Amino acid sequence: MADPTVIVVGNEKGGAGKSTLAIHIVTGLLHAGKRVAIIDLDLRQRSLARFFANRQTWTAANGHTLPMPVEPDLGDGKALAKADEAEQLARFEAAFAEARGMADVILIDTPGGDTVLSRAAHGLADQIVTPMNDSFVDFDLLGTVDPVTLELQKPSIYSESVWEARKQRAISQGRHAQIDWVVVTNRLAVAAARNRQRLEERMEKLAKRVGFRMGPGLRDRVIYRELFPFGLTVADLSNDIRPVSVSLAHVSARQELRGLMLSLGLDGGKLDAPLDAAA
Structure with missing residues (x-):
């Protein structure tokens, strides 16, 4: 069995939408027929784990029957969360070793902030x-x-963390081992924000400097939040599974999720299937 692909959803700032993004990536992968293992390192909140419960x-x-990840x-x-770092690392390493034998993809959701578990996950x-x-x-966590003038000055703390993870991976697996870093702008307002162009220009400059690529995120839609209590996403909706009334906005959201998956190099799977808003 080939080694699984390890996807880490990370950002040291809370409230950026890491768990929302992780949930949607996992369900997209499940509907594409992938075996997925999840590790939720946000030990206190556990949004990813609670969603699948x-x-x-x-x-x-x-x-109903829907595909589930293993955890x-x-x-x-x-x-x-109250244990010492050595115990936390030991538990994480054991969980990761277990996941390697069960999945095609391991997705790790990390907490906001710099923790020993987050650093270990980024290195994998x-x-x-x-x-x-x-x-x-x-943006301040990526660059200052x-x-x-609002001109880019230098990379900031999270960019430095990713650089360190890349360095450690190169040391452990050889200089050809690469980490693909994708920054997605999440929770975009439907109407264009006034500062968006200025922000995108700085993002493009920083991307060239520290080596990430930019991808489409998920807009700020009620749809992404209203399905959470059911443990569902727009990837799950069908003529049989629709706990809320389906509108054209749900259809658009599913295409948005498909665009995100494709930008990450992942299979869009069922997201190609039509969703009838009138059914």
């Missing part, structure tokens, strides 16, 4: 997906700008 409960209650046991998240990544909001507040 909701999914299992909802499908069982409604007589290696990290133990009690809150207890582990084949691909790092970094969501950021359409804001210079989020001159407060007068």
Whole structure:
């Protein structure tokens, strides 16, 4: 069995939409027929793990079957969050080793902030997906700008973290081992923001400097949030599975998710199938 692809969803800033992005990537992969393992390193919040627990409960209650990821046991998240770094690393390494034997893709959702587990996960990544909001507040973790001219000055703390992960991977696996880093602008407002062009120009400059590529994220749609309690995403909707009324906005959201998957080099799978908003 070939080694699984390791995708790490990371950004040291909270509120950027990491878990939302992780949930949608995983469900897209599941519908493409991939065996997916998830490791949720946000030990206190555990949004990714809770989403799939909701999914299992909802499908069982409604007589449906949907693909599920496997989740290696990290133990009690809150207890582990209070453990020392050595124990945290040992638990993570055991969970990762278990996942390697069960999946085509391992997706790791990391917490906001710089933690020993987040650093370890980034060092294992084949691909790092970094969501950021359409804001210079989020950009500040990637690069700093001159407060007068807004010209790019230098990479910032998270860019330095990814550089360190790339260096460690090259040391452990050879200089040809590459980490594909993709930054996606998440939660875009439907109307173009006034500062978006200025932000995109700085992003393009920083991308050339530190070596990431830019991809499309997910717009700020109620649709992405309203399905969370059911453990569902727009990838799951069909003529049989629709716990909310399906509109043209859901159809657009599914195409948006397909664009995200393709930009990451992942199979869009079922997202090509038509979704009838009138059914």
